[in-house]
Amino acid sequence: MLSQLQIPQRHVALIYPADLPRQFVEAVQASLSPTVTIEVPARDDCKTLGVLGGVLSMLAAANIPRDGAVVGLGGGAATDLAGFAAASYLRGVAFYTLPTTLLGMVDAAVGGKTGINLPEGKNLVGAFHPPKAVWCDTDTLATLPDAVFREGAAEAYKHGLIADASLLARVLSPEFRPGGVNLEATLADAIAVKAGVVTRDLTEQGERAYLNFGHTLAHALEAVTDHAVTHGDAVGYGMHYAAVLSREMGGADLTPHTLAFLAWQRPAPLPPLTFEAVMPYMARDKKADAGGVRFVLLHGLARPYLTRVPEDLLRKAFQEWQGTVGDPH
Template sequence: MQPLEVKVGGEQPYTVTVGAGLLARVRVPQRHVALIHPADLPPAFVETVQAALSPTVTVSVPPRDGCKTLAVYADVLSQLAAANLPRDGAVVGLGGGAATDLAGFVAASYLRGVAFYTLPTTLLGMVDAAVGGKTGVNLPEGKNLVGAFWPPQAVWCDTDTLTTLPSEIFREGAAEAYKHGLIADPSLLPRVLSPDFRPGDPGLEATLADAIRVKAEVVTRDPTEQGERAHLNFGHTLAHALEAHTHHAIPHGEAVGYGMHYAALLSRALGGADLTAHTRAFLRWQRPTPLPDLTFDDLWPYMARDKKADADGVRFVLLHDLGRPYLGRVPGAVLRREFAAWQTDLTLVR
C-alpha cells in the first residue's frame, strides 16, 4: 500500500507521510544530523534510523515527560555543541510526543535555529505533537510554558512502530484523534471506537491521515495560535491541570480524555448541544488510569495559569455542537458545579 500524504501549508509548508516501513526510507538533505530519542525506545527503531541517516551525534533522553525539562534541554544543547553540529545541520526527533516536542525546541534554539524533522512512533505523536510546529518543555508550574513555534521540514509516521505499543499507550493516543472528530470531523468518532482501530489494521492509515488532516488544515490557517488554532485545545485546560497536579501519573492522552468530558459538560451548561454521550463513550473505550482523590481547588491554580488564560480570565474551548468549537469564559460557579458533575460521571463510567 502506498503511503498517504497530508500537506501542511503556510509560510513553511511541509508534508506529513503516513505509511508502513518509513523509518528505513528516511532521507534528509543535510549532511550533519543530531538524532534525539527517548531511552526506552526499541533499539531497532534507533538502529534503523541511524543506518538511514548516519547521524553525527545520537542523544538519548528520559522517557515521556521526563525529557521535557530545562535541565534535559540544556544537556542536549551541550551535547550538540560538543559534537560541533553546524548551522547547516539538522535535528531529527524520533519517538513519542514528548521527545519530539523537546527535539523541536532544541532545533528552534540551537545556533538560533536549525532544520528539524520528526519521526513520531506513537499514536499521540503522529496525530498531534508532530504536526503544527509547537515545541517546548514544561515547568513545575505547568505544561509547555517554555517553547517556540518551529515547523518541521517533514514528518514521517511509520505505522509499523505502533505494533510495538502496549494497548493502553495506543488507547491513550487515540484521545487526540477523537478530539479532532469532536471539533471538526465527526466521521472520526465511530472510526476511533471501532474494533478495527488498532495497529496493523488495513484501515488504520486512512483514519490516521484524516485525523492528521484536521490539525493540518487548522495550523495552515492559524500557525501561531492567534485564533482558530486554540480550538485544538479542546479538553486540554483540565488535562494539563491533571498532568501537573499528579506529576504526570495521569499521562497526556488520558488526561485529555478526562478533560474532553469536562469540556462537554461545560458546553452543555452554557447552552450547547449535549455531547456528553460521545465523551462518556470514549472514556469507556479508553479505560484511563483512575484519578486520585482531588478537589476543584487542587486543580484550579493550574487551570488559572494555563496558556489559554489571559488578563480577563481563563478561557475554555467549548462546543456549540459537533464540529462547531468556540472559545468562551465560564463563570466560576459553573466551573465548580460541573466539576462535581464530572466526578459523579466518572464513577458511573467505571
C-alpha cells in the same frame, strides 16, 4: 519506510527517548548516519529545563552547524523536546520528526508547537518551529502496549469532536487498531484536521486554539499529579469535562460521545482531587490572557468556540464530572 528517510543536511543530531527499542533506534541510525545520537528520559521526564540544557550542550559539543538538523524520534514528549532544542540552538536549525506513537503521529509531531514543562504547568516554555518533514511508520504502532495506543486515540477523537464528526465512530471501531484495515485512512483524516488548522493559523491567533478542546483540565491533571496521569488519559478526562461545560453554557449535550470514548479508552483511575487543587493550574493555561482563563467549548459537533466560564460554573461542572469519572472502569 526507513529506507525512504532523506535529509539533505550533512550534520544531523538524533534525539530519542530511553524507552524506545534499541533495535529500532539502531535502524534509524543506520539510515541517517547522525553526527551525534542523544538519549533522553522517557515520556514527560524529558521535558524539563535540565534535560533541554543538556541536549543543547551536546549539540554544541558535537559542533552541529547552523545548516545542520535535529531529528526527533519517539513519542510526543521526545519530539516536543527535540523541536524546542532545534528552535533554540543557534537560534534555529532544521527539524524533522519521526513519531513512533499514535499520540505523536496525530498530534504532537504535526503543527510546529515545541516545548517543555515547568513545575508550574504543562508546556509553559516553547516555540513555534515547524518540522521540515514528518515520517509516520504505522508499523511502529504494533509495538505499543494496548493502553498506550488507546491513550493516543484521544487526540484523534478530539479532532472528530471539533471538526470531522465521521472520526468519532471510526476511532471507536474494532478496525481502529494496529494492523486494522481502516487505521491508516482514519489516521490520515485525523492528521488532516490538525494540518489544515495549523496551516491557516500557525501561531494560534484564532482557530488553532480549538485544538485545545479538553486540554485546559487535561494539562492541569498532568501538572497536579506530577504527570502520573498520562497526556492521552488526561485529554480523555478533559474532553468530558469540556463537554459538561459546553452543555451548561447552552450547547448541545455531547457527554454521551465523551463517555463513550472514556469507556473505550479505559484510562487509568484518577487519584483523589479537589477543585481547589486543580483550579490554579487551569488558571495558568496557555489560553489564559489578562482577562482570565478561557475554555474551548462546543455549540455542537464540529462547532467549537472560545469563551470564559464563570468560576462557580467551573466548580459545578467539576463536581458533576468528578462524580461521573470517579471510576471509569
